[in-house]
Amino acid sequence: MPKITYHHADGNQDVLDVPGGSTVMRSAVSNGVRGIVGECGGQAMCATCHVYVHTPYLDRLPEISEDEEEMLECAAAERDESRSRLGCRLTVGDELPEIEIDVPKAQV
Numbered sequence: 001m002p003k004i005t006y007h008h009a010d011g012n013q014d015v016l017d018v019p020g021g022s023t024v025m026r027s028a029v030s031n032g033v034r035g036i037v038g039e040c041g042g043q044a045m046c047a048t049c050h051v052y053v054h055t056p057y058l059d060r061l062p063e064i065s066e067d068e069e070e071m072l073e074c075a076a077a078e079r080d081e082s083r084s085r086l087g088c089r090l091t092v093g094d095e096l097p098e099i100e101i102d103v104p105k106a107q108v
């Protein structure tokens with residue numbers, strides 16, 4: 001089962017084993033992981049699922065689409081040009097069996 005690790009600014013972390021095909025945003029919201037809101041339900045229209053991806057996983061992610069690019073510019077927390085992504089665009093599964101992300105201090 002794919003694994004997602006959410007690192008929080010206070011040093012705590014949430015580790016979830018989730019079904020393949022799950023997104024970082026949906027998994028967080030469904031399991032009560034704090035700090036990820038997912039206001040638009042995964043339509044790339046809110047940026048409240050902004051996350052910072054740990055470096056070892058970056059080259060396994062899909063390209064950033066134009067929609068995602070625009071939304072990242074609106075994120076409440078500062079964008080990290082190399083590590084910021086929308087959690088609703090990140091799907092775990094065969095291609096990405098594991099991912100670790102930092103949860104921003106603010107989403108709204």
Ligand code: FES
Nearest residue numbers: 042044046047088
């Ligand atoms: S949930 Fe709204 S942009 Fe990801």
